Amino acid sequence: MENQDVNANNKYLKAKEKVENIKGFYGNLLAYCIVIPVLAFINYNTTSFAWFLFPALGWGFGLLMHGLSAYEYNPFFGKDWEERKIKEFMQKQ
Template sequence: MENFNEYQFTRAKEKVDNIKSFYSNLLSYCIVIPVLAYINYRTTSFVWAIFPAFGWGVGLLAHWMKAYGYNPILGKNWEERKIKEFMNQNEF
């Protein structure tokens, strides 16, 4: 039972670390992209700032999906269900 509690603690800590990392990434995005847009506005008429905003935005979306366990392909809690399935089979 102690191993299970350690496992739960480890999983919870990983989840909190992922969420914390996501918010750090979001804060960086909210600071850097407007600065790039301002530089773009002041230097040229070509709107190049949309490319890093889009690319980083896609990465940010993927980071959010990982942090909050959203997986549109495999469904919610897929990983946990598979772990329980393999633990019940005792076939490692």
């Protein structure tokens, strides 16, 4: 019975961590959608050089990585890559 409680608690903590990560991503996305247009507005009203693209691209890349992490998507290794590698290393030993 105690083991089931520990497993349920672990599942709850992992689910809560996932929700917090997704919530953080949406907060970051909202800030991006507000700040970048303000920077673009300031940029176009002050100079002809499009400097706002630098923070837009940098923050955009970070936002993309945050989203991929929040939704546990890894296009480079796939879903089962880590599990396959663990099994592979265990068989070698």
